[in-house]
Structure formats: C-alpha cells, structure tokens
Amino acid sequence: MGKTAKGKKESERTELYTMCTMGGVLQVEVKNGEIFRVRPLPLREEEVASARWKIEVGDRTFEPPARVAVAPYSLCFRRKVHHPLRLKYPMKRVGFKPGGVSSPANRGKGEFMRMSWDEALEMVAQEMERLRRTYGPAAIFPMYRAHCMWGGVHQVFGPHKRFFDLLGSTEPLVNPNSWEGWFWGAVHVSGFQGTMGFPLQDDLLEDTLKNSQLIVWWSCDPERTSWQYAGQESALWRLWIRELGIKQIFIDPYCNYTAGRYATKWIAPRPGTDTALAAAIAYVWIVEETFDREYVETHTYGFDKWRDYLLGYADAVPKTPEWAEPITGVKAAVTKALAREWASKRTCLGNKYGSACRTPYGHEWARMMIFLQAMQGLGKPGVTLWTGSEGPPSNKEFFFPSYAMPETPMMLVADRVPKNPVKQHIYRLLVPESIMNPPVNWVGAGSASSSLGPDSQFKAFKYPESGHPEVKMIYRTGTEHFSTLPAGNRWVEMYQSPKLEFVVVQTPWRGGEAEFADILLPACTNFERNDISEWASVRKRRSTNYRIIVYQQKCIDPIYESKSDYEIFTLLAEKLGFKQEYTEGNTEEQWIRKTFARSALPKYISYEDFKKKGYFIVPLPQDHRPEPTFRSFYEKGEGLETPSGKIEFFSQRIHKYFPDDPERPAVPHHIPSWEGPTSPLMKKYPLQLITPHARYSFHTQHENVSWIRSIPLHRVTKDGYQYWPAQVHPSDAAPRGIGEGDLMRVYNDRGAVLLIARITEKVRPGTVHSVTAGEYDPVEPGKVGSLDRGGAVNLLMPSRFMSPNAPGQVTQCLVQIERWEG
C-alpha cells in the first residue's frame, strides 16, 4: 500500500513505499510507475523511543540516533531496478534446439532471441520431463545460492529450494565461502556450527565499550565487511571507540579502510603467514607466564599439546618471535611488544570473515585466533572475539524468522516441507570437475553442516552417487556469482561442455553467467513484488541499532515481462503437474501473512496496520540485561558444542575422523602455504595477490550499476571504461615501469585480468591487493582463458582446497604483473 505524499499536485503524485534490501531499509518514492527517489527509511524520535538503548561508560552515554544508516549500494536501486541490462522477456540462445546436445560451444557468446513466456516455460518443462525420463531426476541440478534479492518469503531457500526438492534433483552443497577457516577449523575448537564457526556476538558492543582496553583487529575490516546486511549501522560505534581512547592495532597485509582511519599501529605480515605470528605471540605468553593458567586448566582441553608444539617439543622448533620473523616479515621486537601489551590489557580480538580465513590452511589461523583469546580468559569482561559490527543491545525474545536455513519463512509455515528424493550432491567448488571429469570425491557437506551438525563436515561424498545419472541440466537462479568462484575459466569450459544438454538462467539482468544460458527467464527484483523480512537478521546475529521488521511493499509492477521467482516456479510446477503441492494453495500474499502470524508480530500490531505502515520497530524490554557471548562459559567452564564442552586446543573431532592428517592436525600448526612466499612458484609468479571482499559492491552484486561503477575508489575510468583497481606498492611498481593509473595485465597459469594500477603505501611490498568480486567481462566472450577486463580476479585463484579434508575456498594466489600497452 503506497501512501501519497502531501502537498503534491495530482499530476505529480508521489507514492511512498517501504522496502528492505541487503544493506538497509528504504523509503521508496514512485512517480508514474517508476522509482523516483530512494532514501534511508526516515524514523521519528517517538517511534524509536521504546527500542532505544543506552550504554553508559564513565560520564559518557552512547545511544543510537533516530535514523537508519544504509550502505551506498542500497541507495543505488533506482538505477539498478530501471537498468539497461534488465532482461525484458524470455530468450533463447540463437541456434539452441531442445532434445539433446545443441551447439554447446556457442554458450557464452551472448546471442539470444526473444520467446514468449508460454513457449519458454513449455520448453523448460519439456526438457525437464525429457531428462527425467531419459536419465532420472538426478540429471537436473539447480544452483540457487549467492544472496538473492532480499526478502524472507523469496529467500533462496524458499521458492527455489522448494521447487527443486519437490521435482527431485541433484542437490548443491555450498562452501561457506566468506567464512572458510572458521567453518573448517574454529568449529572444532569452540563450536558455533550454526554461525559457520564464528562465535555468536550477543551484547559485545556494550562489553567492548565498557571493558576492553585494547582491540586487536586481525584480518578484520568492519568499515568494509559490515555493510553487507547491516549497512553502516556500526559506523558510529567506531567513533565511540576512538572517543573512549581504546587503542586499536590492525594486523593485515593491507592497511584496510578501518585501519586507515583508526589504527594506532598497523602490523603487516606476509599474506598467509598469520599462523606463525599467532604461534609466536602464544609462545611469548608461555615463556613469560602471562597467560591465564587457571582458565586454561578449567575451561579448555588439550592445552599441553599446544604448549608442546609452541615450545618445540614435538618438532625441535620453538615458535619464538625470532623464528616467526623471516616467515611473517614482522620484526620479532614488534611481535613481543604486541604479545606483552595484549596480555597486560583487557583485549578484544576483532575478527570476521576475511582474507586470513581464506588462505591455504586458513583453518589453522581461525583455530589459533580462538586459542589466543582462550589463553587470556575468553569471556572475561572485555576479553572477547568481536566482529566490531554486531552485538548491540537487542531484544532476543522477539521471534521473527531469520534470513537463513533452517528457519526461512517458507520452511516454517508450509504444511509440508518437501524432502528431495534424490540422494546425489555436487559440491559448489567442484561443479566443473563433476560435470566434465567425473567421478569426483570430497569430504564434507559444506554450509549444510550448520543444520546437519558438525559430524557432517567429515562425511565422504562422491559424484555420481551409485546408481545415479550424471547431471545434464543446470538451472541457475539468484544473482550471479561467477566472479566469486576460483579458477573461473573452469566454469567457462564447463558451460561449453557437450555433457551439458540444457542450461537455464533465471535472473533480472543480462551479464556474467547469464550469457552462458540456453534459455533466459526474466525474474523481477524485490522492488517489484511484496515480501516480509527483518533487516539484517541472519541466524540470531544482531547488527542493527534497532530490530526493524519490514513489510516489503511492492513499489512498481514487474518491469517488462519479468515475473517473481515464486510466480515463475509456480507456472513451471503447473506445467509439470505439481502446482498444488508447490503452492499448497498459497498466493505470495498468503505466505507473507502466514509468516506474520508465525512471528511475534501479532502480539504488537495487526496485519493490516503492519502492511500499511510497512515496518515495525521491535521494542527493547525495560529490564534488558546484557548476556555477552562466552560470559556464561567463562562463569561455568562448560557448555560449548565441542565433544568436551570446553575450548579444545586439541580438536577431538578432527582427531577422531582424521587422526593422521598432516595438513589439519588435531593441534593447529603453522604450515607453509602451498601457494605462498616459500613456494617454488614464486620464481615465476613473485607477487602475492590478496582479494578480500569488496567495499562498494558485494559478490558481484551492484557491479552493473553505473553509479557504483562511478565511485572513484571502486573503479577507475580510463578511455571510457571503468577498470577494477589493484593496489601495488611503489617498490613493486617502479621496476616494472608501472605508474598510477596504468593498465596492468595481472596473470598466472590460470588466467589473466586487466586491472588498473593504484600505487600506494597501504600495501605490503611484495603483495598486490585487489578485491573480489568484479564482473566477468571477457575481451573475447565465450572463449576459455580470455583476458578479462571487468575485474574477475577469481580467474586467477586456485581451485585447490585449503587442505585436502577441509574443502574451503582460497582467495589469494601468486601472480606476475606487467604494464599493459593494449
């Protein structure tokens, strides 16, 4: 229901709608059926009064303002929705004929012709029928992950998963690609499988402001990574931290956005050597007896084995700061000074997803992060593991389904949640190998373990499963994620494989992976349908200053011939004869209403009022008492989701399943990276390329938006094209004749990308910094190994797992760079 703004002439009628996006809640102004203006949802003082919290520290009182702080990419939706690359109608690849293998080598060349919806749906349904009949349902493989357009009912595990589970299909298992090291390592130290191994963040803002004297941000950049989901709600917190004089140390090969603004000290280890630095810090604490011995005795398991490793009892190599110095490039004196300061103060360790957890053996680093805090009494006031962008005071009792498995609205409110009858899986990182060169084996259910339990991390899988056919069809929905996948040229090759008979892509926009489709189906954006959601709510993690639940009001009709994902799947289900099971008779509105009814909302507001107003701010109880994560563990010494219930220096679960794995031993080690500073490959490719998450876009989303592309810190325009920058130290640039703003060919054996040079002191010499993920824009479309100019640095990344039994993705590699003359 749009409201009409006052004081307007009828001819200029403006309708106002409330919308939720990944990076913030918006008020959308619509004129003549088009989005006219997008603003952060304006809040009035009296609206937030019952939800507003206060944190008192000394004579200072901190409280959030009556406003929402959104990410820049949330403000670009007018351009993103009304976009020249929107898919206008269903299309078919020129030359594609259903019924078998049809000119697959032409996939990716981008020539399409218009079809009617009926023709397209008929063709998709018939191909599905044919493949099922010929090979069995497992021949169909959906890929529906990668952060779709925001919305609770339309969440990726909603209409998409429901359709393919009912149909029966080979199921994708996804890797937790932002959290790898935490997931494959930290889970076995302190649990938290449900949040990818990274501990919950309850009430840590208040704890830090009141109790921490030092924050060590290790591979952590809240000024960049907090924007996803919570927008910039935490930006003010960092000003408060500075105001309180809490000292901030940053450990990162790149002087990241937060470090540049707030660092007291920047320590820059060589990429992938962080474990040597962590071990050396722990070593100092042991020999100087500055760790919390009592806590270690009562709260942890297997500490003696960690101590033996550090002191060199096992390998005759004590892990001294002097040992670490030639590995990390960090002076031993600095390591000692850091270790001493850390131990002498109430220190908060700042971590989140980031580069160090996405290196070879990133699980060793993540485990050591928990160790360091455990040695200092993790859970003690001020001694925490904090992302820096989560854990404001929050009402934890108020239930609303979060944007994550296993409690997505469609799963919660359906009469029956379908079970996929097919017991075959493909692991996302192995999709190309599975299609092109089966059989393929791997260990671990990936992110699905967050609901299946930690033992599923150790389960052996194979593809194809006995008695199952190979996959013949890929059905891709959601935003494109091509540029987030390592060794991207494998995917180009796969799409052109004659083993794939049929590729469907359902998306709002052309570009990237859509170009490889046989059939393109135009989906609409979240601005073109109704939905219900809570802003930034993911698995009980709170990161916004107020909990805001949104009725996402459809702002405009679907553009051109696009349809909502739910409608497309409903139409397909109808053609395939299972519409009733799919919808259970529910319209989109009924799913929304049922979700409302299932939540705590009806106790506070009627459905009609909520729908009309567009949002509800969850009040904070008067008697709110902070319960910081790990505080109860600190008090009781038990209760973690590990076999011992304690923090495990010796990971019993790893030992049980893989007792002799030298690449993920039960006690973490510093293991030299298989593609790092000591690799023989350094001779050919002497620079370390690191690619943390982008700041101004996310997993390729928003890359096609002209306004985002115009941000000079994000892309640099040269000769009319917006190139993706790479940061290079002057000492690496000068000998190669590379200057500021020059184009560079950045390459290794896996591919080549054209990037634009930023010469900077913010990066450690020997390291090149770029971010992931740009947009795949090959100079020669459809050609495997084509030079890319869109910033798809994933083309250069290894497909090798971080370690054999921990199939995590790695986002750094070795490269060479050269000036590009064109």
Add this chain to the structure above:
Amino acid sequence: MERKVFVIDVNACVGCHNCFIACKDEFVDHSWLPYSEAQPDMGPSWIMVQEIERGQFPKVKTCYVPQLCMQCENPPCVKAAQQDAVYQRDDGIVIIDPQKSKGQKHLVKACPFANIYWNEKLDIPQKCTFCIHLLAQGWKEPRCVEVCPTQALRFGERAEFADVIAQAEPLHPEYGRNISVYYLGLPKAFIAGTTYSSQSGECLEGVKVSLIQDSGEEVLRTLTNNYGDFEFEGVEVDSTYCLKIEADGYYALTIEGIYAKKDVYLKEIYLQEKVW
C-alpha cells in the same frame, strides 16, 4: 537571508560514498529547473570524496575530504560567466543557470576547487546546488547530509553552527574567502618513527623525542610507546624540522633536515646503548 552552510568533519568521514550515490539518485535523469539540469549517469557526482593517503609503509593513515561547491564569497565563476549565467543568491548559494550557461565550458576552469563539471551531452557546466530545489520545498537538509552515517556532513544556517565554525577552517584559504563550507579536522602532516635498541633489537618505550623547528625552537615533545613508536601529528607542511631523541642509557641522537613536504615516517631508528 541567513547564509546556508555545510560543516564537514573530516575526522568522522569514513569515505563510504553514500553522499555520492544520493547525489546521483537526486540528480541523474531529474531536471530541477531553474536550478539544475540532469546530471550525467556515469562519472562524477556533485559531491566528490577525496581520499588522502598519508605516510609510508607501515605508518600509513587515510582520511577522506568530501568536496562540493564552496558557494564562495565573490565567486570566481560568477565573475567568469558571460550573460550573467552564474549568480549568487542572498543565502549564499551560487546557481549556474542551465540555459544561459550553455556552451560556457571555461566555467569549469574558473573554479579553483575543481568543483564544476562539464556535461558533455547537454553542453553545460554543472555543480552542487545545496539541493536548493528541496530546501525550497521545505526539506531541512540536502540528500547527501541525510544519508551520511556518521553525521560527518552537517547543514544549516550559519548562526546554528557559530561555535563549531569558530574552530573550523576553510579548504584552501589561498583560493579566497569561503564562508559557506567549513571543515573540521583537515589533515596537516605528521612526523613519525620507531625506535629500537641496536643491541637487543627490542622496541624502546619511553624514549624522549623532541621536535625542533628550523629556528632552533622546540615545538613539540613526546614519548615513544610500547612499540617504540612516536608521532607528531599536525605539524606544518613545507617546513624543515630536526628531531632530538634521548633515552636513559643510550646515546642521544639528532636527526636533522627533516623536510615535511607532507607526512614523514622515519622508519627504524636504532639507539646505541652506552658502554660503561
């Protein structure tokens, strides 16, 4: 009419570019005559955030300086305009008339701050209007101010900010007297270094470091921290300094001729232990 002013706190700006995108959202495709024609879709918005990188590896800081039309007093663009294409209102806001200014590309160069942009398609110069079309409709603040997550951008009438303005400074005072856009926390320069013991190699804490100006006058004094780091923030650029470094048990060290063209990191400074 009271003059409209911006107060920009560089200390609070995190370079997020919300202001940049909000400017795009407000002006791309939208013509707000008689104040402005539509902004080009690609390229600069009318508020640009300049990133300033300071120092040398591994002592680096960054800051962000948002820049928009300064609505100068006696604006050079008004002077340079032909046919009165640029005029200043009583509230200080300078408007480039989208019709009269057609073809006047020289106005881009007339702005010493480089805050006027050429619109190739429409053949006109363009710049920030302080969202005058919205203020005229009763809005309290321009779009960029509304979306700023840290309130680094503030907007209002001059009288409201009297006490802040007293501590603020203009950007590039050498370009003329600017009384509409005020900055807090504009970076000057730092001189920093790290001291170690040449014998033990340890970081030296508590070392006395004095900053001495050309004239011989001691201007600042500090102690190194636990990493051996010292830093003098806010020294004048384009000046020459000398450092005196003293610690008990070590020979004093003097470093002369430190020219602060901009920020200087002296890297590793080793102090020799006294031998008895």
